[in-house]
Amino acid sequence: MLKKLPKNNMGTSNLGWLESRFHFSFAEYRNIHNMNFGVLRVLNDDIIHPKSEFDMHPHRDMEIISYVVQGEITHKDSMGNSETLKQGEVQYMSAGTGVLHSEYNLHESEDLRLLQIWILPPKKNLPPLYGSYRFTPEQSKDRFLNIVSSLEGDAQIKIYQDVNMYVSKLTQEKSLEFTLQNDRQIYFVQIEGSSLLDSMQLDAGDAMEITQETKVCIKALEDSHFLFIEMAHA
Numbered sequence: 543m544l545k546k547l548p549k550n551n552m553g554t555s556n557l558g559w560l561e562s563r564f565h566f567s568f569a570e571y572r573n574i575h576n577m578n579f580g581v582l583r584v585l586n587d588d589i590i591h592p593k594s595e596f597d598m599h600p601h602r603d604m605e606i607i608s609y610v611v612q613g614e615i616t617h618k619d620s621m622g623n624s625e626t627l628k629q630g631e632v633q634y635m636s637a638g639t640g641v642l643h644s645e646y647n648l649h650e651s652e653d654l655r656l657l658q659i660w661i662l663p664p665k666k667n668l669p670p671l672y673g674s675y676r677f678t679p680e681q682s683k684d685r686f687l688n689i690v691s692s693l694e695g696d697a698q699i700k701i702y703q704d705v706n707m708y709v710s711k712l713t714q715e716k717s718l719e720f721t722l723q724n725d726r727q728i729y730f731v732q733i734e735g736s737s738l739l740d741s742m743q744l745d746a747g748d749a750m751e752i753t754q755e756t757k758v759c760i761k762a763l764e765d766s767h768f769l770f771i772e773m774a775h776a
Contacts, residue, residue, distance in 0.1 A: 543754050544739060549747030559594035563587040565731075565749055579729045579751060580776040581703055584660035587731075587747065590615075590647040591654075603668075605661040605701045607690055608633045608645070609709070609769060611733055613654035617645055617674075627674055630682070630709075632689050634699050636663065636671035657731065657769065661703045668702055675699050682709050684716055706772045712737070712762040720772075721757045728752035728772050735766035744768075 553564035553571025564571040565585035566578055577583070583604070590613075608615060609632050616626045617633055626648075627633050647654035675698040681687045690707035691697035697706070712718060722728065730752060732744040738761040739750060752758055753775070760768070 543752075544742050544758075545751040545753075546742055546744065547749040547751065549745075549749075552747075552749075559591050561589040561591075563747065578662070578776075580727060580773045581662045581705060582659070582729050582771055582773065583662050584658065585729070585731065585749075586658040587655070587733075588658055589653050589655050590645075592647055592649050592651050594647050603663060603666045605636045605663050605703055606634065607657075607659040607661070607699070607701075607707065609657040609659065609689070611655040611657065611767075613647060613652050613656075614649055615645055615654055615656055616648050625674060627676070630679060631674065631676045632699055633674040634672070634690065634701060636668060636701055657733070659707075659771070661701065661705055661771075663702050664704070671701070673699060679711070682711050684710070684713055684718075686710050686718060686720065704774055707769065708772070709769045710760075710767075712760065712766045712768070714762050714764050714766075717759060717761040719757055719759045720770075722752075722755055722772070724756070725775055726772055727754075727775050728758070728770050730770040731768060733767040733769060736763040737761060737766045737768060738763055 555562045555570040567573040567576050568584055610627055610629050614626050614628050686708045688697045690699045692704045693700045730750040732748045734746050736745045
C-alpha cells in the first residue's frame, strides 16, 4: 500500500532564524494522531539561516541522524566531538544515557538545510555513540546508497536500531527498483525534484508510507534527490 503525504499537509514553523517542516508531531506542531511511523519518531526538514544555531541542549534514549542537503553544519557535544559537515554528508548520535550537543550554521551568507531524523532505540540507557561520514556525490548517483544500518548491517554508519537508510540522486528518466521483505516497510522522502513511485507522483517536500509491498519502482520525472528509511513493521 502506498500512502502519499503531501508537504502542504505537514506541520510548519518559522522562528525567523529557523524554518521547519515537521513530518511528525514535534515542537510547534502537535498532533497526537501523527506521532511516528514504526521506529521513526521525528523527521524535520530544517532550514537554518546564516549565523544561527541550536544552542547546547540535552538528548537521551534517541538515535539522531542529520543529513545535510545544502550548506554546512557545525556540531559540538559533551563527548568532546566538534566538526563541520557539508552537502551529502551525514552525522549521527545515539544519545543513550544522555548527551548534550549544539548545531550551528556559521556561514556568513548561505542557508543550511538538513533532514533531522530521530529513531527510537531498541532499549533505553544504551551507551552513547557519535560519528559521521563524508559520502561523495558519486556514491549516490543513479543508485541506492545505504548510509545507515543496524550494527549488524553493511552501512558506513551503524546505529543500534534495526533500520536501513538510503539516499539517491537519480537522473531524469532513470529508474531504480527496491525489494522489500514481507515484514518490512518504508518511509520515503522526496527531498528535491520529483519522482514517480509506481503510479504515484511525489514532488519536492512530499513523503510516502510504503507498507505491504514486495517491491517499489522509482522513476525520476526530473533530476530527483530522495531518502528513505526501511524498517520492520510496527
